[in-house]
Amino acid sequence: MGRRTTLTAAVAVLALTCGCGAADMTRQASPFANAHGSKTLTLSVQSWVGAQANVAVAQYLLEHELGYRVDTVQVDEVPAWDALSQGRVDAILEDWGHPDQEKRYVQDKRTIAPGGDLGVTGHIGWFVPTYLARRHPDITDWHNLNKYASLFRTAESGGKGQLLDGSPSYVTNDKALVSNLKLGYQVVFAGSEAAQITQIKQFAKEKKPFLTYWYAPQWLFEKVPMTEVKLPPYKDGCDADAAKVACAYPRTPLKKYLNADFAKSGGKAAAFLKKFRWTTEDQNEVSLMIAEQKLSPQEAAKKWVDSHPGEWKKWLS
Known part of the structure; x- marks a missing residue:
């Protein structure tokens, strides 16, 4: 997306x-x-x-x-x-x-x-729950993500912070972004939109930190308020080479x-x-x-x- x-x-x-x-x-x-x-x-x-x-x-x-x-x-x-x-x-x-x-x-x-x-x-981006952004306002700038990586560790992320994605069939540059921006995170696929929503809602219910690939428009924002993490600005052509992507997703x-x-x-x-x-x-x-x-x-x-x-x-x- x-x-x-x-x-x-x-x-x-x-x-x-x-x-x-x-x-x-x-x-x-x-x-x-x-x-x-x-x-x-x-x-x-x-x-x-x-x-x-x-x-x-x-x-x-x-x-x-x-x-x-x-x-x-x-x-x-x-x-x-x-x-x-x-x-x-x-x-x-x-x-x-x-x-x-x-x-x-x-x-x-x-x-x-x-x-x-x-x-x-449509717009794809990285999001954290708004309750987390209020506690740590600087977490919404990608430059500071490594500082908070320990908050996002899960059993699936191999000691790194977890970046939760949906289905591997979706349009995603996340593995390249993590690598090219030198972030200490592991992309973990939920498997589908439905599975990703289930995980996000569970994290939110327990007021736990999470960082997720997500997209608008999407009804879940009405149930789980999320704040976008600012990635390097999108410019025409910055995503032309999938292996070298180091910019935000376009609108x-x-x-x-x-x-x-x-x-x-x-x-x-x-x-x-x-x-x-x-x-x-x-x-x-x-x-x-x-x-x-x-x-x-x-x-x-x-x-x-x-x-x-x-x-x-x-x-x-």
Whole structure:
């Protein structure tokens, strides 16, 4: 995220309700993708709850307002581009920035078409709990992290401070950052967004110190206030060489992408997805219902749609 280059982690797949069940696109294609002559389409769902919120609302409106059959499939970020190029999925609704894939498929092969901005700006960073930042205000400057490394030691960090990451499939520069900034920390992967949230909430419950890779927008900030640690400022190109990264993550306007053929011939569905654009607050509202209130994606989408008609009706015009 921020630039989920390939956010690391064996992702604990979120339970998704979809037309034919959640599928691993690295193993199978959706039987509904590109079903010619029928009003069906397939949306890729990324492994974090914000992306699930996007798809839940889009799916609900496509089915209930436009009469489409919508299938959803779970697929990691980079493989999703391959699936989209091949027409095995019709759209990705939240991409955190993959310039190599964009050049290959959008500019060179032209098998993928831009679908416009999602309306949400993403940012990855390092965060500590706000209760810790209040006790040690200088901990929010990366120059001082080594001074506090002992606070973050865990059984998994090998005597160093722990930097908690999520899934190795996410976009992360953290191992390079730790090395290049000469920090006495060990990157430890929780395995998924869900597992990372569980650990963060447990640390917060016990008011323990923690340093974590995290990203916005994300509903957890409402439950566990966190303060960002300032890394060396991001400048264009400072992350071009993955092994030499020594700067912060960029702020990234999140983008949508459509299969190029679908973008041209997808009718009302393609037009709707191009117009689909909402705010960080909207996304967090639905995400919170799914992740914290335990509503199904369909229930959360219906609740949001029922209470925000002025926002979504313009996507259908």
